[in-house]
Amino acid sequence: MSTHTTVSYCAKRTLSAQATRCLNPDNINPHVKEAKYAVRGELAVKAEEYRVKLAQGDKSLPFDSVIFANIGNPQQLDQKPITFFRQVLSLLENPQLLDRPEALRTSFGYEQDVIDRAKVLLADVQSVGAYSHSQGAPIIRKSVAKFIEERDGFPANPSDLFLCAGASSGVSTILNVICNGPQAGVLVPIPQYPLYTATLSLLNAQCVPYLLEEEKAWGTDVNAIRASLEKAKSNGTDVRSIVVINPGNPTGASLGLDDIKSVLDIAAEEKLVVIADEVYQTNVFEGEFTSFKKRLRQLQQEQPGKYDNVELVSLHSVSKGMVGECGQRGGYFELVGFDPEVAAQIYKLVSIGLCPPVIGQCLMEMMVNPPKEGSPSHEVYKTEYNGIRDGLHKRAMALYDAFQKMEGVECQKPQGAMYLFPTITLPPKAVEAAAAEKRAADEFYCLRLLDATGVCVVPGSGFGQKENTLHFRTTFLAPGTDWVERIVKFHAEFMAKYQ
């Protein structure tokens, strides 16, 4: 099912001569029209059409499978879910299974810790079919708080936590509260995950872009942030917040302690709410992940007073990491340093949507509180977890190595997240051919790649990129190396054709 199908179907209905509808593309909410979201845009729709064609036995395409490298959707690409998580979730969906623990054990290998966990969660949520507290079930927020305390070495309070339907929904909530009019601005890294620009468009607020430094492994550039901030202020924008995606999407960068400090410095000086999108915090290959909360608490200890006013929102998700459970829609955000009355307004706002999916909440509990060493499910959990982690690292490196060998392609070494974001330098003739089709050159390249190979990636223009540069984002989730070879072969042919 694609948008194109929708369009062709609906278009068949004819209106009588006089009748016109209320809604047409020119009179709907203009901010909805302005919003752009390339990750599921034209290329993704076309890729889905190819997939359906192949599934229907079509032999006319020059490839035999579609590779969805456009979106971080691990389980679509055959990443297996963690057994412990899914065993517990099956018991939550059907608690009648708990009536025969012996049969669960002997026939299906459910260990005692699986059964115990299901009982603890059920005692709190009562039924996964009941609405929970709008902030999320109390016991689950307690587990998340404990996880944060252990990760950071600083206290966390369940009352400051809001579970949400994936981090996307949390971002929307927070930006809704921050953006108080058309003059409100939010600093957004470029390149960025387009959720941010799309949500700012919907809210009719200003995106204040700041460029990341590709040559410094896509790190943050304090001077670029300050320059962008000053420029926006002089244009009358009330800059209220700064978004940081760490590890980076689409860049795959992992920020060091100094980078984090410099963002917090600016936030303290300029009174900016820091939105730390930390959904890839376990996808780190180089160095160690440090949360913005931890760094903030360290700085508050080191320099009492200076950072007291910093407001921070830290987001996490069950969709990424080694969990990869996107479809279950689980996430949370933590409020740090917020005015209690503002927090109460956030509570009211989320309560209008009643509650996040309870199954996704339960999965979040297990993600932050997996089987401990010595417990019966621990060994399998660890093997599965490490297997996924090592597999991702291996695939990232294989893709990186392939890019290294490709003419006109430059790529930073993978540090984290699930993506590579190489620069491509295309011959002038290719740029002309793109212009003739009224397309951006990177979009043109990605479309040709899809048509020729079935590999779907997203053009850099979907994330924003420095002027006169071209990129694309690809996940490194797809198994095997065949698809990487398809890219290499296509690229050589493309370059030869337009040379």
Place this chain on the structure above:
Amino acid sequence: MSTHTTVSYCAKRTLSAQATRCLNPDNINPHVKEAKYAVRGELAVKAEEYRVKLAQGDKSLPFDSVIFANIGNPQQLDQKPITFFRQVLSLLENPQLLDRPEALRTSFGYEQDVIDRAKVLLADVQSVGAYSHSQGAPIIRKSVAKFIEERDGFPANPSDLFLCAGASSGVSTILNVICNGPQAGVLVPIPQYPLYTATLSLLNAQCVPYLLEEEKAWGTDVNAIRASLEKAKSNGTDVRSIVVINPGNPTGASLGLDDIKSVLDIAAEEKLVVIADEVYQTNVFEGEFTSFKKRLRQLQQEQPGKYDNVELVSLHSVSKGMVGECGQRGGYFELVGFDPEVAAQIYKLVSIGLCPPVIGQCLMEMMVNPPKEGSPSHEVYKTEYNGIRDGLHKRAMALYDAFQKMEGVECQKPQGAMYLFPTITLPPKAVEAAAAEKRAADEFYCLRLLDATGVCVVPGSGFGQKENTLHFRTTFLAPGTDWVERIVKFHAEFMAKYQ
């Protein structure tokens, strides 16, 4: 965990003398502040505090349990989920169970149709942990289309269907597209489910209220709608849409064919998008449910031309009916008569949030396509379904009977949904006592009821009510009759006290 807990905790943190935050209640998005949502407001927060107190062994309260009659949350009140649904969901969460069908059957009573359904769904969604198509998984939309066709006797197309995270999320999507500026208006019934007014506040659009006729079993009043529409137009409001909740929330009304036709007449004449909130369509005690889509198609056949331009959105949910699976967050909306380019904008908008919870989507599939007669799970399904239906009807009548006997309380006979919305007439002294506390009189009454009995209901002012009338909304979901007696006793004492 309550907002109050949040507040008291956060308030403990002190800011240094100079430091001030970016966000305070006076500079956040004013539309968030304006939004009201009483269903989970002060009363609900207080009720949750009482529940926690009781759970901790507190003996100081004059009741031994809290009855959450404020919200339609059946499984919180011990309504059992349908076995077939939950068995299939357990297999979707842990497909490894499918490796031993014999053990599933002998140890846990899983019938073959349970196993078959799980396999069909898994073949389509691949994993419930993978993002689906943003409109929802293709096979699930096909089932929903088939259900609509069988319900209405008119065709439905999967491409016009959008699965969503409960109907609330669908309402938000649709209103987002319709509301194109501060002058945009939407006709909303009064009383209404406050999702509508809250969402319109968030979107900075106009709520154009039209009063339902309490004396005519809360039916729609064409004249009231037209008068309200004309008044809004003369004030410069661009009225674009009309919301109808059928069966009614909070009223419990069930609309007849003429009521539906009169709304469609106005929509056709005035070019209004009809938003038909039909989430209670199976909760009908009197007469038969007729969908707006069916009535529209009938009228389009009967009077060719006249209704061609009508745009209709029909919403449904897994949260209500005999399913009652609120926490799973499943819903859908169907677009009827929409411009294909507007539909494409709706697709883009929902794709920014990626996809609705896949487990909730699968549950929707089963709700619209339950075990057929003759299939092994059918008998149990039917028994469970009818048991829940009959229980709800019985409890509705018991509550209605109790209200009949209460002084100063008048209540329409229950027709559908999950609520009763009685009028209460309070003595002048009670109204004065409320005013002294700066509270609306119905709010005062509901707070005293909660404090005295542990029964949590929602004051009529949370839904809107005719001037100089007072109401409260109560669900009739809670089992037993003890809590009804608590209300009767409290009411008598309250009336005596303020007489």
